[in-house]
Amino acid sequence: MSARSGPGATTPHSSRGAAFGDFDNDGDLDVLVMNMNEPPSLLRNDLPQQNGWLQVRLQGTRSDRMGLGATVTVTAGGRKQAQALLSQGSYYSVDDPRLHFGLGAADKADRIEVRWPSGQVDTLENVAGRRVVTIREGDALVAGSTSVLDLDGRAVDPLAIEGRASVLVFVRTDCPIANRYAPEIRRLQERFAARGAAFWLVYADAAEPVEAIRAHLRAFDLPARALRDSGHVLVRRAGARVTPEAAVFVPGAGGARLAYRGRIDDRYVDFDRMRAAPTTHDLEDALEAVLAGRAGPRETTTAVGCFLADVE
Numbered sequence: 608m609s610a611r612s613g614p615g616a617t618t619p620h621s622s623r624g625a626a627f628g629d630f631d632n633d634g635d636l637d638v639l640v641m642n643m644n645e646p647p648s649l650l651r652n653d654l655p656q657q658n659g660w661l662q663v664r665l666q667g668t669r670s671d672r673m674g675l676g677a678t679v680t681v682t683a684g685g686r687k688q689a690q691a692l693l694s695q696g697s698y699y700s701v702d703d704p705r706l707h708f709g710l711g712a713a714d715k716a717d718r719i720e721v722r723w724p725s726g727q728v729d730t731l732e733n734v735a736g737r738r739v740v741t742i743r744e745g746d747a748l749v750a751g752s753t754s755v756l757d758l759d760g761r762a763v764d765p766l767a768i769e770g771r772a773s774v775l776v777f778v779r780t781d782c783p784i785a786n787r788y789a790p791e792i793r794r795l796q797e798r799f800a801a802r803g804a805a806f807w808l809v810y811a812d813a814a815e816p817v818e819a820i821r822a823h824l825r826a827f828d829l830p831a832r833a834l835r836d837s838g839h840v841l842v843r844r845a846g847a848r849v850t851p852e853a854a855v856f857v858p859g860a861g862g863a864r865l866a867y868r869g870r871i872d873d874r875y876v877d878f879d880r881m882r883a884a885p886t887t888h889d890l891e892d893a894l895e896a897v898l899a900g901r902a903g904p905r906e907t908t909t910a911v912g913c914f915l916a917d918v919e
């Protein structure tokens with residue numbers, strides 16, 4: 608034990624138990640050692656770290672509320688690690704219930720699988736690292752993340768950007784203005800998909816059934832992947848208020864960064880007044896800019912359309 612690590616491990620104590628956990632919430636494991644007849648020693652890990660990490664906090668619904676007895680398997684950087692959440696640890700000690708996973712050089716987990724005592728299995732894909740992820744039993748969505756469900760009920764985080772940008776287009780099945788933009792959405796997707804921009808249609812009304820969304824995609828020949836944002840996670844993150852409204856996210860140091868939010872173009876002056884042709888193509892200009900690595904002409908514009916339900 609190096610003298611530079613401090614006196615915690617070199618000073619003699621009569622110790623009986625040790626608990627491992629991230630005491631100071633900085634992503635590394637610290638150790639609390641229980642000493643006989645004196646206060647415990649906290650061995651705080653203050654080594655600078657470059658490696659990725661992830662902590663998983665479990666919330667049981669049918670199983671134990673803390674998720675005791677569940678097994679969590681994390682796949683990252685081609686490696687698989689499994690840990691079980693147990694209630695026992697060392698003598699009179701129990702570890703941090705947040706399971707800690709080192710990710711090595713990876714900055715995200717490709718897959719997290721939770722096997723609950725109830726038999727329920729929850730799987731999350733593409734989960735960004737360097738944070739505590741709360742997983743609720745029976746809910747494939749990461750609380751506090753930007754994961755939402757696709758039409759098949761799979762969790763997808765469109766802001767875990769794999770290409771160069773993520774474009775969210777907020778739509779409704781019953782908004783005439785959004786429907787009139789279908790050809791333009793299609794044109795932009797065809798134009799920019801090959802250049803690394805992923806397009807997502809986001810249906811944010813919880814009352815819209817999946818079948819209605821599928822019918823809408825067919826009727827308007829919308830080829831983008833559709834997501835359901837019933838909890839308005841993406842609506843809040845983007846600051847969207849109406850449909851159609853677009854948001855362009857690019858990879859940033861602390862996660863996805865909003866580069867543009869607003870109208871697709873300025874064809875609509877008001878809800879019932881439109882120009883013969885748009886004079887600015889705001890979404891297209893924003894995408895051209897971010898794909899060229901520069902700031903766009905405007906970060907936000909005001910979109911005209913149908914209000915999203917329940918958005919303040």
Ligand SMILES: [Ca+2]
Nearest residue numbers: 629631633635
């Ligand atoms: Ca720590």
